[in-house]
Amino acid sequence: MKLQDTLELYVKAAVKALFQSELESVEFQATRKEFAGDITVVVFPMLRVVKGNPAVIGEQIGQYLEDNVDLVKGYNVVKGFLNVEIEGSYYVDFFNTIKDQNTYGFIEDKDDKAVMVEYSSPNTNKPLHLGHVRNVLLGYSVAEILKASGKNVYKTQIINDRGIHICKSMLAWQRFGNGETPKSTELKGDKLVGNYYVEFDKAYKKEITELVSQGQSEEEAKKNTPILLEAQEMLRQWEAGDKDVVALWEKMNGWVYDGFEETYKAIGVDFDKYYYESQTYLLGKEFIAEGLKTGVFEQDPDGSVWCDLTKDGLDRKIVLRADGTAVYMTQDIGTAIQRIKDYPDVGGMVYTVGNEQDYHFKVLFLILQKLGFDWAKNLYHLSYGMVDLPSGKMKSREGTVVDADDLIQEMADTAEDISKELGKLDDYSEDEKKVLYKTIGLGALKYYILKVDPKKRILFDPKESIDFQGNTGPFIQYTYARIQSILRKSNLNDDVLLSTATALSINFDEVSLHEKEKQLIKQLEQFPEVIQNAAEQHSPALVANYTYDLVKDFNSFYQNVSILGADSEHEKVFRVALSKSVGQTIKNAFSVLGIDVPERM
RNA sequence: GGUGGCAUAGCUCAGCUGGAUAGAGCACCUGCCUUCUAAGCAGGCGGUCCUAGGUUCGAAUCCUAGUGCCAUCACCA
Numbered sequence: 049m050k051l052q053d054t055l056e057l058y059v060k061a062a063v064k065a066l067f068q069s070e071l072e073s074v075e076f077q078a079t080r081k082e083f084a085g086d087i088t089v090v091v092f093p094m095l096r097v098v099k100g101n102p103a104v105i106g107e108q109i110g111q112y113l114e115d116n117v118d119l120v121k122g123y124n125v126v127k128g129f130l131n132v133e134i135e136g137s138y139y140v141d142f143f144n145t146i147k148d149q150n151t152y153g154f155i156e157d158k159d160d161k162a163v164m165v166e167y168s169s170p171n172t173n174k175p176l177h178l179g180h181v182r183n184v185l186l187g188y189s190v191a192e193i194l195k196a197s198g199k200n201v202y203k204t205q206i207i208n209d210r211g212i213h214i215c216k217s218m219l220a221w222q223r224f225g226n227g228e229t230p231k232s233t234e235l236k237g238d239k240l241v242g243n244y245y246v247e248f249d250k251a252y253k254k255e256i257t258e259l260v261s262q263g264q265s266e267e268e269a270k271k272n273t274p275i276l277l278e279a280q281e282m283l284r285q286w287e288a289g290d291k292d293v294v295a296l297w298e299k300m301n302g303w304v305y306d307g308f309e310e311t312y313k314a315i316g317v318d319f320d321k322y323y324y325e326s327q328t329y330l331l332g333k334e335f336i337a338e339g340l341k342t343g344v345f346e347q348d349p350d351g352s353v354w355c356d357l358t359k360d361g362l363d364r365k366i367v368l369r370a371d372g373t374a375v376y377m378t379q380d381i382g383t384a385i386q387r388i389k390d391y392p393d394v395g396g397m398v399y400t401v402g403n404e405q406d407y408h409f410k411v412l413f414l415i416l417q418k419l420g421f422d423w424a425k426n427l428y429h430l431s432y433g434m435v436d437l438p439s440g441k442m443k444s445r446e447g448t449v450v451d452a453d454d455l456i457q458e459m460a461d462t463a464e465d466i467s468k469e470l471g472k473l474d475d476y477s478e479d480e481k482k483v484l485y486k487t488i489g490l491g492a493l494k495y496y497i498l499k500v501d502p503k504k505r506i507l508f509d510p511k512e513s514i515d516f517q518g519n520t521g522p523f524i525q526y527t528y529a530r531i532q533s534i535l536r537k538s539n540l541n542d543d544v545l546l547s548t549a550t551a552l553s554i555n556f557d558e559v560s561l562h563e564k565e566k567q568l569i570k571q572l573e574q575f576p577e578v579i580q581n582a583a584e585q586h587s588p589a590l591v592a593n594y595t596y597d598l599v600k601d602f603n604s605f606y607q608n609v610s611i612l613g614a615d616s617e618h619e620k621v622f623r624v625a626l627s628k629s630v631g632q633t634i635k636n637a638f639s640v641l642g643i644d645v646p647e648r649m
Numbered sequence: 650g651g652u653g654g655c656a657u658a659g660c661u662c663a664g665c666u667g668g669a670u671a672g673a674g675c676a677c678c679u680g681c682c683u684u685c686u687a688a689g690c691a692g693g694c695g696g697u698c699c700u701a702g703g704u705u706c707g708a709a710u711c712c713u714a715g716u717g718c719c720a721u722c723a724c725c726a
Contacts, residue, residue: 080669090668092706102706128706129669171726208726325726352724361652362722369724376726406653407721433655434719472686488688500662504655505719512660516688518674519662526688534685581665593663596673607681607690627685649688 051087051138051573052076054119059089062112067105069097078570084124085131086570092128102128136561139569140622146572147629148542153575153636155198161395162200164387165191167430168312168319169205169401172304173213174242176311177442178435178450178508179402182497185642186432187400188317189498189588192640194398197583202320202391206383209301210326215282217241218296219275220248230303236310236453237303242444249445251275314456316490316642321390323383329374331382335419336368344418355415365411380412381419388423396426398586403431403503430586433505435497450510459489462513463522473648487644488522494643495521499592519596521643524634527599527606528645531631534611538624564605568626571598575633579640588641595637602630 056074063071075093079085089109091102098105103125110123110130122133146152167187170180188203195201221228221244230237252275259269270276285293312318336353339345345353345367353368367377374382388394399409409429416424434441442449463485467473473481496514500506516522574594582590611627614620635645 075666075668077665077668083669088669092668095706127669211726213726350724363651366724371724373724375724379726402720403654404720405726408726410653431654436719466688470686470688472688496661504662507661515661515675518688520674520688522688523674526686530686530689537685577665585665589663590665593673596663600673603689604691606685607687610685612685648686 051119051134051142055087055089055113055117055132058113058117058120059109062109062116063094063098066108066112067098071097079131083126083129083131084122084133086134086566087132089130089132090128091125091130106130136566139561139566142573143569143626143629147625150632151636152572152629152633153579154196158198158200160393162202162391162393163194163396163398164202164204164391164394165194165398165400166204166206167191167400168317169208170308171208171213172241172301173217173245174444175236175238175307176452177444178452178455179442181315181452181455181493182432182435182506183400183402184312184315184317185494185497186430186502186588187398188642189591189640190398190400190430190586192642193579193582193586193588193591196579196636196640199583200393202394203318204321204323204387205319206323206325206328207305208325210286210329212279212283213245214297214301215279215286216248217245218293218300219279219282220244220251221300222296223251230306236307237305238307238311239453241300241304241307246445246447248275248279311452311456314453316644323386325379325383328383328386329379331386332374332378332380333368333382335381335385336378339367339415339419342420344415355411355418357411357414360414362407362411362414365415367415376408377412377415380408381415384412384416384427385421388421395423396428397423398428398430400430400432403433405429406431428586430502432502435506435508438507438509438511450508455493456486456490459493459514460485461489462516463488463492466516467649476648484646484649487646488516488525488649491521491525491638491643491645492516493521494641495524495592498588498641499596501589502587522649524595524599524638525643525645526649527602528631528634528638529647529649530606531602531627531634532647534624534627535631538612538620540621540624544621562605562609564601564609565623565626567601568598568605568630571601572629572633575637578637582640591637591640595634595641598630598633598637602627 055076059074060071063069071094075090077088077090079088089106091106091109094105095102106125106128110125110132113120113132114123119135119138120132121135124131124133165187168180168184170176176184191201191203221241224247225244228240230240233240235243252273255273255275256266256269259272260266264272282293286297336345339355340347340353345355347353348370350370351372352366352370355365355367357363357365365377366375367381369375384397387397401409406429409427409431413424413427413429416427436442437448437450439448464481467481467485467488473484476484492514497506499519514520575598578590578594582588609623611623612620614623638645
């Protein structure tokens with residue numbers, strides 16, 4: 049049983065014995081550093097049941113606990129706060145129960161119902177940028193956190209592979225491409241296709257200028273440029289299944305997928321299943337027809353189909369155009385249903401999509417509920433803030449985007465510069481160094497993005513490079529590397545670590561627990577709860593900030609207490625074992641953030 | 650205009666279901682490498698928690714109103 053739960057029973061018993069009153073619950077908080085004690089009982093809420101001076105009541109309860117509870121070593125009362133000191137042996141005993149768990153903090157028995165997490169979901173006409181990076185890191189991490197919290201998880205995305213945007217790239221490539229391929233240009237496929245998307249835009253703008261000089265209004269010109277009309281014609285041909293257009297579409301999308309795959313690999317994320325809009329956009333229609341029969345939807349005289357959500361405080365939402373073609377909503381309805389068909393064990397889904405689409409998902413979830421799907425109540429929009437530059441929004445057409453591949457490379461380069469300056473790795477091979485630079489660079493980037501609350505926007509200044517000191521990924525990685533160094537130098541194998549730490553608890557009087565050691569164990573004790581909270585709140589930031597606190601405590605311990613130079617063998621082994629556990633916890637925490645930890649740095 | 654989100658130190662961010670004198674990092678200043686990796690540690694400076702009301706023993710946290718920024722309100726996605 050958790051310390052808090054145990055104490056709660058005793059505090060209730062104390063109140064019953066002393067004041068003949070029943071408490072419903074007891075409020076605890078961690079004791080602030082400036083006071084003696086380990087855990088604090090807040091007396092104020094009891095005043096509803098027990099009348100009197102809170103300080104006096106605290107005093108009486110404290111005395112009762114000291115007299116009746118072995119765990120309680122002492123107490124003090126400050127105003128209405130009862131600070132309880134816990135026997136050091138409690139912490140040593142607790143540590144003994146976790147020190148050999150490699151999966152500490154994770155729940156291994158999985159729920160029957162799985163969760164599907166969607167993230168990334170890019171368009172196929174341009175490379176991934178910093179905005180996608182946030183999406184991908186968040187989605188991956190939340191998926192891993194959910195796994196760690198005891199869920200089976202499927203990672204997926206929906207690839208927006210059809211529509212006018214890809215036709216624009218296709219057309220530009222046809223016109224200006226001279227048969228270029230990723231191979232012939234040595235460009236990543238997504239970059240090559242993205243270039244033609246830009247080419248299209250250039251030609252388009254030029255044609256607008258021409259038409260305007262011929263007397264058309266700008267508005268007219270935008271609709272009438274030959275190149276746009278041709279792109280629209282291409283889309284019609286695609287929808288009609290024109291062989292040549294489809295072949296070109298397949299070829300160019302193939303290039304993009306290869307490029308994306310490379311980027312995902314570089315970032316270190318993966319997917320269990322891909323969905324393509326081109327394959328699912330028709331599926332929703334069936335259910336629109338179904339919903340029309342059951343009255344969920346209504347048809348206007350022009351043939352368009354709507355869902356009336358005014359009673360739910362929202363608007364009327366179109367789900368099918370007058371010409372019978374699908375809109376975004378149609379396809380999302382179809383995709384959701386398809387996913388449950390494919391994976392019947394899925395009981396809920398998480399959509400990692402920017403907060404600009406909050407309204408869309410509110411509507412989508414509501415419609416799915418109205419259609420009567422029981423899983424529809426377990427849909428969650430993991431809505432996150434935009435990543436903005438000091439100059440404002442990123443705009444691909446204006447060339448202000450921060451490219452994902454470039455960014456990853458720059459982070460590794462910075463890691464390399466710093467590492468070389470510090471010069472601690474002279475005996476590493478070039479290959480080993482390269483891997484390490486990437487680990488550190490990515491660690492910096494991922495931590496930088498994941499440590500902020502998803503719903504808040506991020507301001508990213510490319511000129512001010514991401515820090516490697518303080519509350520950063522590399523700082524935490526560095527601490528991990530230090531711990532590994534100690535483990536190597538201690539020459540203690542696991543058997544010794546296990547047995548001697550146990551011996552310490554038996555002979556506890558010999559050695560008292562150092563403040564810094566106790567603090568570390570308290571911090572370790574929090575980890576499983578942090579994972580559960582992070583899963584409930586879909587927030588990797590909670591894990592990131594926890595890890596930082598843990599690491600700060602460790603570094604303080606490390607600098608103030610000699611580990612390998614401890615006075616007794618007992619102490620030394622205990623401290624090494626404690627360090628090892630902290631290292632394992634860092635590793636576990638970082639694994640759900642998708643960040644690797646190095647043996648040295 | 651309707652709806653939703655955000656607002657905490659010069660900058661970037663924490664602050665769990667309301668609890669003690671609001672915490673970190675960066676930057677700036679002071680110390681600490683002959684002892685386990687100084688990407689570190691110990692300390693200092695720095696706050697009208699956007700504003701005004703309200704709820705209560707107690708509010709950065711909850712409620713109301715206002716201000717500012719962002720998003721959204723398409724037969725776009």
